[in-house]
C-alpha cells in the first residue's frame with residue numbers, strides 16, 4: 001500500500017473536526033456548509049459507572065459463566081470491566097482513528113483498498129469490503145474503515161498515519177481475540193455446547209475491526225447514524241468515545257448505552273443466538289447522530305468458520321457463508337436484512353436425528369391433515385406443474401384414440417379413464433376422489449365384461465384406501481364387512497370371467513363351424 005497522504009495543516013488536529021472546520025474530510029453527502037459551528041464547550045472526559053446504569057456488568061477477571069449467561073439471556077449485551085486492555089492503548093486507538101478520519105475524503109478512499117475498505121452511507125459490506133448496493137437506499141450517517149485483522153500487514157508502508165494505525169490495531173486486535181475467546185468459552189460452558197465445536201463456531205481468523213465516524217448532523221432527530229439491526233457475528237466488542245448515541249432495544253423500549261470510562265460493550269450476534277438454540281439474544285441496536293458533535297467508535301466482530309455447519313434445534317443447518325450470502329441478497333432486493341428468520345424451522349418441524357428436519361404439514365380446513373404439500377425428506381419435491389404434465393402424459397393415448405376415432409358410445413369409458421389418470425398423478429388428490437372414476441366405470445361395467453373386471457379391481461383399491469377414514473371403534477364392523485365381501489367376491493369374479501371366456505370361445509367355435517359348413 002504505502003501511499004503518502006498529503007494533509008491540509010488545518011485538518012491535522014482531531015479537535016479541528018469538532019469545531020466544524022473540517023467539512024472536506026466528510027463524504028460530500030454529509031457536508032453542511034451553512035450549518036453553524038458545532039458547540040465546543042463539551043466535557044471531553046468519559047463518565048464513571050453509576051448505579052443508574054441498567055446494563056449488566058461483567059468482570060473479565062472473575063468470569064462467572066452463570067452470571068454471564070444470565071446477562072446474555074436477559075439483555076444480549078453487557079458492559080465489560082477489568083478487560084485487561086491498557087488505557088493508553090485505548091486512548092491511542094481513539095487518537096489514531098480521529099487522525100485517519102480527518103484526512104480529506106478522497107485520500108481516505110485511496111488509502112484503503114480491497115479487502116480493506118473505506119465506506120460511507122451504509123455499514124452493509126460485501127466480503128471484499130465494498131458497500132452492498134441496496135435497492136431502497138436509506139443513508140446511514142456514518143463513514144468507516146473496514147479492516148480484516150489478517151490483512152493488517154498490507155497497511156505497512158511509508159505513510160506514517162496508516163502505519164501507526166496498523167501498529168495500534170495489531171495490538172488491539174490481539175486483545176480482542178483474547179477477550180472473544182474467554183467470553184465465548186464461558187458462554188459455551190454455560191450453554192453446555194460441545195467443546196469440539198468451539199473451533200469452528202468461533203474462528204479468530206475471521207476477526208474484523210470497523211472504525212466508524214458519525215458526523216454531526218443538523219437534522220439529528222430525523223437522521224440515523226446506523227439503522228436498527230442485529231449483528232451477524234458471534235460476538236461484537238464496541239469501544240466508543242464520550243459522545244454516546246448507541247441504543248439497544250429491550251422490552252419494547254430503546255435504552256441509551258452511555259459511554260463509561262475504561263469499559264467496553266460486548267454484544268451477541270445472530271450466530272451466537274443460533275448456536276444457543278435461541279436461548280441467548282442477538283440484540284437489536286442502533287446509533288443516533290448528534291447535532292453538535294461527531295462520534296467515533298471502534299468495533300470488533302468475530303464470526304464462525306465460513307464453511308462450518310451451525311446446527312441448532314431452531315434453525316436449518318447452515319454455514320456462515322450461506323447466511324452472509326442470504327443477508328446480502330435480501331439487502332440488495334429489499335434494502336433490509338431478514339437474518340435468522342430466513343433459516344428458522346417452523347414450530348411444526350420435527351427433528352428425526354442425523355441433522356434431518358421434516359416440516360410437519362399443518363392441518364387446514366380444506367386440505368385436511370394431508371395439506372397442500374407434505375415435504376419429502378430425500379426425494380425432490382413434486383410441484384403442481386410436474387403432476388399436471390404427468391396427468392397429461394397418462395391421458396395422451398386415450399386422447400389420441402378419441403381424436404382419431406370419435407365414438408360417442410365410449411364417452412363414459414373415456415371419462416372414467418381420464419379420472420383414473422388424474423387420481424394417480426394429480427396434485428393433492430384425496431382418497432375420496434376415487435369415486436370420480438368408480439361411478440362412470442360402474443355404468444360401463446354393466447355392458448362390458450372387460451370394464452367390469454377393471455371396475456372390480458379398482459373398487460377394491462378404492463375401498464381399501466378409504467378404510468382409514470373409518471377410524472372410530474363403532475365403524476370397525478363396517479371395515480371387516482367390506483374386506484370380507486371383497487375377499488369372498490374375488491373367486492366369483494374369477495368364475496364369472498372364466499365362464500365369459502368359455503362363452504366367447506364357444507361363440508367363436510360356432511362361428512368357425514358355421515362358416516366352414
Ligand SMILES: O=C(O)CCC(=O)C(=O)O
Pocket residue numbers: 123210212226231238240246285286287297298299
Ligand atoms: O458504532 C457503534 O457503536 C455500533 C456499531 C454497530 O452496531 C455495528 O457496526 O454493527
Ligand SMILES: [Fe+2]
Pocket residue numbers: 229230231285
Ligand atoms: Fe451492530
